[in-house]
Amino acid sequence: VVVMAPRNRGGRPLFSFLKGAIQKLGLQLLQNLETTAEQPNVIISPFSISLALSQLALGAVNETRELLMHYLHEHTLPCYHESLHNVFMQLRNNQLQIATRIFLRQGFQPKQDFVNKSQQLYDSEPAVLESLQQINDWVGNATKGMMPHFLSTLPPNLLLMLINAIHFKGEWKAQFDPRFTTRDVFYLDDIYMVDVDVMEDAKHPLSLFIDNDLEAQVARFPFKKSMSLLVVMPMSGQVDVASIFAKLNISDLYNRLPKERAIQVKFPKFKLEYAQELQEVFTNLGLGKVFSSPNLAEMADGPLLVSSVMHKTSMEINEEGAEAAAATSVVISRASIPFFHLIQPFFFALVDDVYQIPIFMGVIKNPNPGAPIMRRGDVGSIDKDGFPNDKNHVGTFGGPPK
DSSP: OOOOBBBOSSSSSSHHHHHHHHHHHHHHHHHHHHOOOSSSSEEEOOOOOOOOOOHHHOOOOOHHHHHHHHHHHHOOOOTTOOOOOOOHHOOOOOTEEEEEEEOOOOOOOHHHHHHHHHHHHHHHOOOEOOHHHHHHHHHHTTTSOOOTOSSSSSOTTTTEEEEEEEOOOOOOOOOEEEGGOOEEEOOOSSSSSEEEEEEEEEEEEEEEEEEETTEEEEEEEEETTTTTEEEETTTOOOOOOOOHHHHOHHHHHHHHHOOEEEEEEEEEEEEEEEEEEOOHHHHHIIIIIHHOOOOTTTTSSSOOOOOOOEEEEEEEEEEOOOOOSTTTTSOOOGGSOEEEESSSEEEEEEEEEOOEEEEEEEESSEEEEEOOOOEEEEESSSTTSSSSSOOOOOOTSSSSOO
């Protein structure tokens, strides 16, 4: 079956509405998910979550379906499932691993029409839940071993579980040479900082500009295979998700990206996982009836409850794929070249370049959460302003963030 890209009457691809809806969902979740000392960063996949909720919507009827579809796209897409299917099939490639599935407790026989639609649209079918190990094995296989222990226990009285897991690991188009990775500081706020491994490149091709509305630097780090990491680093040194939510438009940022030029770059390495039960945050966002009294008559006969929406992400940023002779063969003085030092909290979106759909979104407040947190000035010598003295550090805007 060949599915063509549906268009509205004006000829505009409906994907433009889809990416806006997925972006909005991601920002709403980021705004409402709380951080902890153990999980200071939030990394989610609004695309993967959209897939899971969309598959649930296939089995919903009446008010439950209306509620889910309104939340997913606010009725802007008459061909929503077909549009999402087309994007889903395009995005499945070697560097993006997506796993979505609905597990049902034994005794519930899903309806054949629901099974058929799930397979046709999302290459996924409901499965009868047999054991915890069954879930963990399935997620581990789907993410090529990156998430072998997705769940530690099964929720009590489980009737239905939506599971989605996603892993991305890509190669930079312009690689970082690991020989130039050094230990540096990442400023958590005005008072505290942490040691991190920082990738450096004295002459990195980068598209970079300052967005006055966001009061932030915006940079695009392209990966191979039409994916990019879009970074928004506020000048204030703090990420206000509410402010970003009101002003951020990924397509607009893409359209304003200037031509790449040689930039002196510092980028923290990190390998982070994020796990969160989403039922509470979805309830706060108005989807409470999906959990308390859903009508899932198109999925199976008999009463069904959505007991859990578990989401887990894994993301790694490093120099992988770097060539030994890349870029930094010539030492460029910092005074002679613009610079972009990603050494304070930032928002990011991992975006598909073709559809400009955010696959990942997150806020990185501490790229090395396991390291001791230090007060500024506690280590080494300090400068006249009381900041740790880093003789190689010029600062993102000419000085440490304040």
